[in-house]
Amino acid sequence: MCGRYNVIDDPFTQGLLEGLGISRRIHSRYNLAPTEQVPVIRQLEGRNGLEDMRWWLVPHWAREPDTRYAMFNARAETLTRSKAFSGPLKHQRCIVPASSFIEWRTEAGHKQPYCIQPVDDVFAFAGLWEHWGHGRETIHSCTILTTAAVPGMEQIHPRQPLMLPADLHASWLDPTIDGHPLLAQLIPGLPCALEVVPVDPVINNSHHKQAPTAVGPAMFRLEAG
Template identity: 80%
Template sequence: MCGRYNVIDDPFTQGLLDELGIAKRIHTRYNLAPTEQVPVIRQLDKQNELIDMRWWLIPHWAHVPDTRYSMFNAKAETLATSKAFSGPLKHQRCIIPASSFIEWRTEEGHKQPYAIQPVSGVFALAGLWEQWGHGAEAIHSCTIITTVAAPGMEQIHHRQPVMLPADLRARWLDPTIDGHHLMPLLMPSLPCALEVVPIDPVINNSHHKQAPTTLGPALFRLDAN
């Protein structure tokens, strides 16, 4: 599961944009939560672009925008058979840049948040995007794909967002490729070394938009696998 994350305007994030040919910057945003506008990279007309989208996918066939169903994450294992996600999987894939994402563990009777972040770099999270409506009424929305936790990650949560390595990002974005042929990219893996750091529980409030305060050294670190 991935229900909160941060994206920081730093050399790592800018390097991701440069790698994908995007001449823009991402403004730093902390504690991004479902239904908020988030920065997304997609490809249209053979050009990658950076666009804000609603983080909660709205299927194009929905009668109205709805939050009754949890559409901010999409399970990799069921993408191909999902009524909401199988269509976007084919040709509407995207990347969500993330400097860290947040998970929780229940410890001593309370939910303790942890920031999962690269030791060096930025996450390129695999996602899908969709358009609901047309013209001025159109809403662009996205979802983050999750998979079973890679070895070691289950210490913090049994699932994780799919993190794309640098050599597969362009392929994931290419809409000329049917996404059903890209399912092996969604297997559990860690393309970079990461650390899991305890942070102040004030982040539990989605309205808190300041940088997370660390509460000590990393709980653990994991090497790329």
């Protein structure tokens, strides 16, 4: 799963935006949590744009926004069988930029958070977006796709965000392409090297909005592939 992440205004994030034809900058945000507004890249009228969306997908057919069901993540393996996700998969796909994400592992009776960050790069998480309501009650929302953890990552968590390689960015964002055939290309992997660093448990509080503080050296590093 992916329940917290950070996005930083740095050359890597800016390079992702510029590569997709977006001139805006992202303001650094830390410890982003479900139901918060998060920056999302989507394509409208043939142009990629950056906008904030609610990180917890609200299906267009829902009677009202609801948090009874965990809609901030969507399992890539079951998208086509989901009433909430199969529709957006077809033509409402997005990219969620991320500089790192947080996962937890129980150690000595407490939950130790780990910051999982790319080495000299930025993550482009595969996402879906949705539109709910009308007028002042309109909500644009999104979900982050997850997949099975790659070898080595499962010692922290059995799932991981689905990280798009650069050669899939354009087709994933293109709403004229049916997303169902694209699923065959969304295999678990790492488009860039990453490291896993233990951080201060203060980040367990979702109201803590500062950069995570390392409390030890990197636990391990995984190479791209």
